Amino acid sequence: MRDKVLLKILNIEKNFEEVRVLHDFSMEANREEIVCIIGPSGCGKSTMLNIISGLTLPSCGEVINNSQNTSYVFQEDRLLPWKDVYENIRIVNDKSSHKTCMELIEKVGLKGFEGFFSCELSGGMRQRCSIARAFNYEADLLLMDEPFKSLDFNLRIGMIHYLLTLWESKKKTIIFVTHEIDEALLLGDRILFLTNRPTKVLTEFRIETPKMKRSLTDPSLVKVRNQILDLLQNENQPVDS
Amino acid sequence: MKAFITKMNRVFKNKKLYNRWSSSVGIIIISLIILLLWQGLSSIYTPLVLPSPFLTAKSLLKILQSKCFFIELFSTLQRLLIGLIASILIGSIFGIMMGCSKKIKHLLEPLVYLVQATPPILYMTLAMLWFGLNGRATIFIVFIGSAPVMAVNIAEGFENIDVKLIEMGKAFQFSRTKMILEIIIPSLKAYFKTGLITVFSFGWKLVVMGEVLSASTGLGAQITDARMNLETNMVFAWGIIVILLCFLFQKITAKLFEFRLKRRKNYEG
Incomplete structure (x- = not known):
């Protein structure tokens, strides 16, 4: 019997020398769920992802990860400059077949660019390649750290479409960290709103509309959006001293 | 027209x-x-001080037509290649050790810089005392002059490996071999190439200098011979040969190690 919960984080704490980045932080994610995390910059979101993936060790606390491996889409594309699109996607999984790789390339709209090197691609194409790479890796859990940060609005909407297409074909649990409310609204089953110092989940929003049918003008999404905006405004109010 | x-x-x-x-x-x-x-x-000075271009050209032609030219060239190239191969090997090993461990780097760095800072002519003098007036002193000077350049270049390459790519490799659980083959070695390639090109042109100058001072065969030795016979025109002619060959050598190495991304065309089928 498979556990419904894929990832559980319990009371993590992380200090970088004197600076306390995370303190007593907990969250969990179910299988095949997309959890979006919105929070102010510098609140330790990237650190948290690094802890989940095992790149960084927490100072204390516990991470229960039922996925054997963890895939990662970084803020930058982090493609190997000396490998072309196809090789970059295939390299993370030696067992993957030629067919799977070509399918992934087609799904992210890079068909015809298999032989291109990352320096010959646009920023959006590079990030699409990096997403395809993450999906080629055998893992139930996928971490995404503001992957569309450097892209403009139109491209972002396009990227979300590509991401959802991939997700439909290979349902992974995705932890998606972002600054953009719209991205979270279109992608998330749940949206966690974090506060700064100490970092914790302030509110959690659930969106029931099926992901492929969502539109930003949908009244239910607009409602959630307004709530988040209110929270953001309260968060950013200057503190009188 | x-x-x-x-x-x-x-x-x-x-x-x-x-x-x-x-x-x-x-x-x-x-x-x-x-x-x-x-x-x-x-036309102002005597040919002993400055031979005319015409006289030099005539001597040049004479050298190129003679059989001994290729013999001398061969012995110079031989020394150069032995010295260079040794320096590339040893220099790279030092560079890799310095790149892999900070401790070894702190240990070896002063040594490498000391070797690099010493003027080649000092080594030459010592080499002549140690190895005598034959080709070995020349090989030694090519080696000692080039090896630190190679080591410094490779060590620098290690410093400049993109940490983000390493992190990517870790996130996707690359094995140690895969990390080395797919990320570290390709990252070092450009530095290795720069090292090679520098070492090749530097080595060429050193081999000629070494021969001028210590050898009885090779291109450099011919310059010394010409000087002893007060044949300034021959000095000029050999000089021109050395310069042209050095130029050619640089061009060839640059071409040889040209780093190009090759595109595979057929991913279909």
Whole structure:
């Protein structure tokens, strides 16, 4: 019997020398769920992802990860400059077949660019390649750290479409960290709103509309959006001293 | 004439062609100026001080026609290659050790810089005392002059490996071998290449210097011979050969290690 919960984080704490980045932080994610995390910059979101993936060790606390491996889409594309699109996607999984790789390339709209090197691609194409790479890796859990940060609005909407297409074909649990409310609204089953110092989940929003049918003008999404905006405004109010 | 004009028109429209054309024009103008100055000065001084271009050209032709030219060239190249291969091997090993461990780096760095800072002529003097007046002193100087350059270049390459790519490899659980083959070695490639090119042109100069001072065969030794016989024209002629060969050598190495991304075309089927 498979556990419904894929990832559980319990009371993590992380200090970088004197600076306390995370303190007593907990969250969990179910299988095949997309959890979006919105929070102010510098609140330790990237650190948290690094802890989940095992790149960084927490100072204390516990991470229960039922996925054997963890895939990662970084803020930058982090493609190997000396490998072309196809090789970059295939390299993370030696067992993957030629067919799977070509399918992934087609799904992210890079068909015809298999032989291109990352320096010959646009920023959006590079990030699409990096997403395809993450999906080629055998893992139930996928971490995404503001992957569309450097892209403009139109491209972002396009990227979300590509991401959802991939997700439909290979349902992974995705932890998606972002600054953009719209991205979270279109992608998330749940949206966690974090506060700064100490970092914790302030509110959690659930969106029931099926992901492929969502539109930003949908009244239910607009409602959630307004709530988040209110929270953001309260968060950013200057503190009188 | 008409054909020439159309050709020039094409040259001026094509930027790449134009650049090549204008750079060759530059070389011709500079060569002409040097030749004129040389001719002018040589008419003032005796051939012992400054032989005329014509006399030099005649000596050059004589050298190129003689059989011994290739024998001398061969012995110089032999020394150069032995010295270079040794320096590339040892230098790379040192560089890799320095790159892999900070402790080893702190230990070896002063040594490498000390070797690099010592003027080659000092090594030459010592080598002549240690190895005597034969080819070995020359090989030694090529080696000792080039090895630190190689080591420093490789160590620098390690410093500049993109940490983010390493992190990517870790996130996707690359094995140790995969990490080395797919990320570390390709990252070092450019530094290795720069090292090679520097070492090749530096080594060429060192081999000639070594031979001038210590050998009885090779191109450098011929320069010494000519000097002893007070044949300034031959010194000039050998000098020209050495310069041209050095130039050629640099061009060949740069071409040989040209780093190009090769595109695979057929991913279908």
